Amino acid sequence: MSITVNAIERKDQGKGASRRLRKEEKVPSIIYGGKAAPKMISLSIHEITHLLxxxxxxxxVLDLVVGKETDSVVLKDIQRHPAKNVVTHIDFLRVDAKQTLVTTTPLHFIGVEENEALRLGNMLNQFVVSVEISCLPKDLPxxxxxxxxxxxxxxxxxxxxxxxxxxxxxxSLQHEDIxxxxxxxxxxxxxxxxxEEEEEVIEGEEGSEDGDADQADESEGSNNDGDDTE
Structure with a gap:
């Protein structure tokens, strides 16, 4: 099942134009790659948020529809607001059905619940969660x-x-030295x-603390006597 992304071509560029689009609940975006020239577009913030x-x-491989034209693309880069986590810009890369595509795909760890060692409380350490792959668009997993x-x-x-x-x-495994x-x-x-290491109480230090407490009491008693005199 193909995923369709609807977009509108835009002419205005720059930070000011991008701010106006965001106020209109639109996301400034761009399509590039292939033989065609880059194209500036805008997306509905609600539609793209739902798709993401x-x-x-x-x-x-997405079907990006701009007017009467449809491009086959993949998501290349997504920028988000650092505080609000709202999408602020998206880059789409055109793909050719006959040309190899290089992209990143996630690793899905399966069989965790069936693993006897893990069921007994041992740990699964995940060192790699995604890998860069190369394939034709039709083979993209x-x-x-x-x-x-x-x-x-x-x-x-x-x-x-x-x-x-x-x-x-x-x-990464295409190098000669695999x-x-x-x-x-x-x-x-x-x-x-x-x-947890138990703290050892040293008798000498404990006695010192008691001695300090006694001296404090004597000093406090002396101060009280002075107050009574006044």
């Missing part, structure tokens, strides 16, 4: 599954252990136990 709630929007069902304590999975969808490759660019994706280990 679906994880598949980030990992799909919504994510890569990492099956941890059979991992035991001390076991780990690396990038080279991942089962990739057909037509998908991990870009081992040098391989990474540990996850591992299973025993939980870390934080031992």
């Amino acid at each position: 709630e679906d994880e598949n929007t980030f990992t799909s 919504h994510g890569i599954d990492v099956d941890v069902t059979k991992l035991e304590i001390g076991d780990h999975l690396s990038l080279t252990d991942l089962v990739l969808p057909e037509g998908v490759v991990i870009t 081992e040098a660019h391989d990474q540990t994706v996850c591992s299973v280990s025993e939980p870390k136990i934080i031992e």
Whole structure:
């Protein structure tokens, strides 16, 4: 099922124009890439916010409709307001069905509930949560599954252990020295136990505290006598 994004072409550029669009509940955006020239567009803040709630929007080839034209694109960059977490700008990259696409896709860890070691309270350490991949647009996956069902304590999975969808490759493993660019994706280990060290009370210090308290009492009594005299 394709995802459609509706947009309107815009002519005005600059910070002032962008601020006016945001006041009108629109998001300034741009389409670039391919043989066509970059195109400035605007999106409905409500529509794009709704679409971004679906994880598949980030990992799909989208149909971007501007007037009577439709471009096949992927999300390239999303900017958000640092305090309000509101989308302030989006970059779309045109894709060609016949050209390889380089993008990032998430890792989905499956089999956690079925893993016996994890059910006994051990930890799954996730060191990599997304990877850069290369594929044709038609082969773009919504994510890569990492099956941890059979991992035991001390076991780990690396990038080279991942089962990739057909037509998908991990870009970092395309170097001649694969081992040098391989990474540990996850591992299973025993939980870390934080031992609380008991504070030892030194008798000498305790006696010193008592002595200070006695001196304070004597000093306070002396002050009270002086007050009574007055």
